[in-house]
Amino acid sequence: MVHQNKESIGFLVNQMEQICRAKGMAVDMEQYYFTTQKMCVGYDGRPLIKDVEIALEQGEFLTLIGPNGAGKSTVLKSIAGQLRLLGGSVCLGENVLSEMKRNELARKMSVVFTQKVRAELKTCRDVAATGRYPYTGRFGVLSKEDWRLVDEVLELTRTANIAGQDFDTVSDGQKQRVMLARAICQEPEILVLDEPTSYLDIRYKLEFLAILEEMRDKKNLTVVMSLHELELAKMISDQILCLKGAYVERYGTPEEIFEGDFIRELYGIDDGIFSGDKKFQAYIRQIGQI
Amino acid sequence: MDKHRKYRYIAAFCMLGAGVFVFFVLYICMGSVEISVREMMRAFAGVDDMETKRRILWDIRFPRAMAALILGGALALAGYLLQTFFHNPIAGPFVLGISSGAKMTVALVMIFLMGRTVRVTSADLIAAAFTGALLSMGVVLLLSRRVRGMSMLVVCGVIIGYICSAVTELVVTFAEDADIVNLHNWSRGSFSGMTWENVKVMAAVVFVTVFLVFRIAKPLGAYQMGETYAAGVGVNLRLLRAGIVILSSMLSACIVAFAGPVSFVGIAAPHLVKKLLGTAEPLLMIPACFLGGSVFCLFCDLLARTMLAPTELSISTVTAIFGAPVVLWMMGRKHADRHVNDP
Secondary structure (H helix, E strand, O other): OOOHHHHHHHHHHHHHHHHHHOOOOOOOOOOOOOEEEEEEEEEEOEEEEEEEEEOOOOOEEEEEEOOOOOOOHHHHHOOOOOOOEEEEEEEEOOEEHOOOHHHHHHHEEEEEEOOOOOOOEEEEHHHHHHHHHHOOOOOOOOOOHHHHHHHHHHHOOOEEEOOOOOOHHHOHHHHHHHHHHHHHHHHOEEEEEEOOOOOHHHHHHHHHHHHHHHHHHOOOEEEEEEOOOHHHHHHHHEEEEEOOOEEEEEEEEEHOOOOOOHHHHOOOOOHHOOOOOOOHHHHHHHHHHO | OHHHHHHHHHHHHHHHHHHHHHHHHHHOOOOOOOOOOOHHHHHHHHOOOHHHHHHHHHHHHHHHHHHHHHHHHHHHHHHHHHHHOOOOOOOOOOOOOOHHHHHHHHHHHHHHHHOOOOOOOOOHHHHHHHHHHHHHHHHHHHHHOOOOOHHHHHHHHHHHHHHHHHHHHHHHHHOOOHHHHHHHHHHOOOOOOOOHHHHHHHHHHHHHHHHHHHHOOOOOOHHHHHHHHHHOOOOOHHHHHHHHHHHHHHHHHHOOOOOOOOOOOOHHHHHHHHHHHOOHHHHHHHHHHHHHHHHHHHHHHHHHHHHHOOOOOHHHHHHHHHHHHHHHHHHHHHEEEEEEEEO
């Protein structure tokens, strides 16, 4: 497999840096809001993916794609500071993530992961309100201002109509939007989402992504997420990172990623397995041309 | 919506407060010697012919009632902390074997010190119980990493409890001391024989611990929702977990050191209180659990003292009668909506 990293922005940044250093110039990284440098991730000291280089400007959407078990969640957890990096670093604006205080990080980055949320005896509004945690005082009591913001966010995420309902009784699609509301209540500059649209029907998938777009337009929100739906990834992303094996397989714009047979290669879809069946053959040809 | 909730909280706390007051008065007035409220007033006013009753009230019933109140509250709070920690509604110091672990170390220390005719102080007992509680908790924590599911964890806890109880029984049987009768009573759980000295010590320890529990109310609320979300809003999980383990062990230790193991209060009281409040918010649940545990223990110990008077039942007998059905009912209900509660 040829490494196509040459096309990627991360690679260019590296090149730029090296040139700048060579000429003794100050490295101008200011235009990028979120970057990773030689990030190495994995569990228990065993590296899973090495040399992840990401560079995002504010308001850009990055999507992680790749087969099951490729390490998308691992990368996202590492980016969110919930998994210790095995090497390299993650930067948020001018700060190195690992040196930031927990509360400071929570005010800049919020996460929606796949872990089921326990919301015993909580209404949807209560769940959204838990996002105010980094801003409340010692006992975590919300001020009037906080509640007003929560209600605004509920409007924005189209969950105001279910605000008073018990969280455990609403549908998966609604739950996911409430979790998004919770993340937005944290007033983040960057949002990290792990498969936020899985288990949602097509309408909810589109609505969910539309809300993210709206947040980008209004607040210049940066988003890093993983998606299984390739067509949606192509539609919404500014950059796509493809994961497979021990390195980043490819990193670039949707146009670059969806070029030729790459997607089929990424997911290891071998024509041979399905050679006897015309239905499958036709479908596989389509995949390359999403 | 919010106003409605506020009224509910106020009503719930009024009920709990009234419950504590009513059962406290009943506790003091009822017993093998019935004393009316008026007589109690007169006794404390210093009327001469009431000296015996004054003694009964002041030296026996008051400290015992205070102990039931403080330790009951501590027990319920310990249960609440453990339930939050394990995300498991049927966790508690008794079912997880923490009480039994504390009991074992206390029995060992008592026999060791008594054998050397050293006077055993309250502080010694608490320290011994705390060590035992932490030991059991350590084993439970190790096991909790290996076993999946809340029922398996409880099974492990029960087994640990049996092992510790067996060791205790063994030690008690071989000790052959005059004080063993005392030890035997205590090892079954009882609030009897409390002195004001005991009450002072337990009040101090429990007060400090409860204060610290309040301090972690905010991260506890975030932790309830799940680890990744708590970490995502900036909770230091490692620190919080250590805090919960130490505080719940301290509360469990305090109960065991003074009253021996008391069953089911730690599960039943928080659950009933949660139903009453209609919220799981720690800032409200912490004081409400304490009050709920107090009411529960005052009520149960009142029955333990009076039901078959002058014979006394062990406190665990009564708490089990009233607490265990609550736990069973809860398990049945939890089973129905497991998909919501399991990780």
